[in-house]
Amino acid sequence: MSDLEKIREGVLEGDIQGVAGGCRALVAGGMPPLDIINQGLIAGMAVVGKKFKAGDMFMPEVLMSAKAMGAGIEIVKPLIAEEDVPTAGKVVIGTVEGDLHDIGKNLVVIMLESSGYQVVNLGVDISPREFVDAVREHKPDILGLSALLTTTMLAMKDTIDELLEEGVRDGLKVIIGGAPVTADFAEEIGADGYAPDGPAAVELADRLLA
Numbered sequence: 001m002s003d004l005e006k007i008r009e010g011v012l013e014g015d016i017q018g019v020a021g022g023c024r025a026l027v028a029g030g031m032p033p034l035d036i037i038n039q040g041l042i043a044g045m046a047v048v049g050k051k052f053k054a055g056d057m058f059m060p061e062v063l064m065s066a067k068a069m070g071a072g073i074e075i076v077k078p079l080i081a082e083e084d085v086p087t088a089g090k091v092v093i094g095t096v097e098g099d100l101h102d103i104g105k106n107l108v109v110i111m112l113e114s115s116g117y118q119v120v121n122l123g124v125d126i127s128p129r130e131f132v133d134a135v136r137e138h139k140p141d142i143l144g145l146s147a148l149l150t151t152t153m154l155a156m157k158d159t160i161d162e163l164l165e166e167g168v169r170d171g172l173k174v175i176i177g178g179a180p181v182t183a184d185f186a187e188e189i190g191a192d193g194y195a196p197d198g199p200a201a202v203e204l205a206d207r208l209l210a
């Protein structure tokens with residue numbers, strides 16, 4: 001097995017120590033950091049996404065894989081000039097007003113970051129006004145809204161309405177998710193898409209920005 005294969009395998013198995021050690025060895029051996037990221041870490045995570053979608057991997061394993069990947073990124077990233085880091089796009093994400101659930105949203109963040117997205121995570125209980133301010137400040141390609149309560153789902157609509165009223169909706173893709181949310185609801189409130197989990201969120205983001 002080549003050293004890059006070992007990294008891919010380590011990500012797939014959620015082997016944090018193995019991936020970190022493997023990345024250190026490749027760096028010491030002079031492999032370009034971007035090759036380690038693209039051909040090792042991101043390639044491994046892409047397999048994880050596919051296996052999850054096929055039902056061959058479950059969320060706790062995906063999380064371990066994402067952590068292993070994160071351990072590798074931490075070692076390799078400082079060696080790359082900021083502007084060289086491949087970025088698939090910029091995402092601002094938060095849990096909507098009145099809602100304190102963030103476990104799922106944070107999983108989505110990990111998956112997006114693992115797939116090359118630059119993510120600004122605003123946290124929980126974010127008001128429509130705060131989302132608008134964050135869009136003005138960070139100028140993301142995508143805005144992600146999370147809600148876990150049937151009551152706070154309505155704040156997703158309020159947020160999209162506020163984006164429209166404030167004139168910052170054009171050119172912005174809004175994606176939504178959370179256990180009570182559906183694709184029909186996304187359409188109803190004028191969002192650009194819905195995804196049921198982290199890997200699907202990455203697929204959706206890739207599709208919207210293609």
Ligand code: B12
Nearest residue numbers: 099100101102103104144145146149150177178179197198
């Ligand atoms: C953990 C939990 C809590 C924790 C939250 C801790 C935290 N830091 O997040 C605590 C204890 C704080 C909590 C509080 C409450 N909770 Co609660 N909670 C849950 C629980 C058990 C699990 C949620 C979870 O983390 N799931 C695991 C993650 C991985 O899944 P997920 O969140 O769905 O996320 C995935 C997808 O939805 C998607 N996704 C998520 N966000 C996004 C965003 C985008 C952009 C995209 C594309 C995708 C996406 O990808 C994620 C990864 O796969 C659920 C039950 C359940 N089965 O869902 C109840 C649940 C959501 N809670 C519920 C309730 C009622 C409450 C409280 C009102 C309880 C109370 N009476 O105080 C409070 C409300 C607090 C508040 N204002 O928000 C109800 C909601 C009922 C409803 N239909 O509205 C549920 C369904 C439990 C139940 N059966 O009654 N809760």
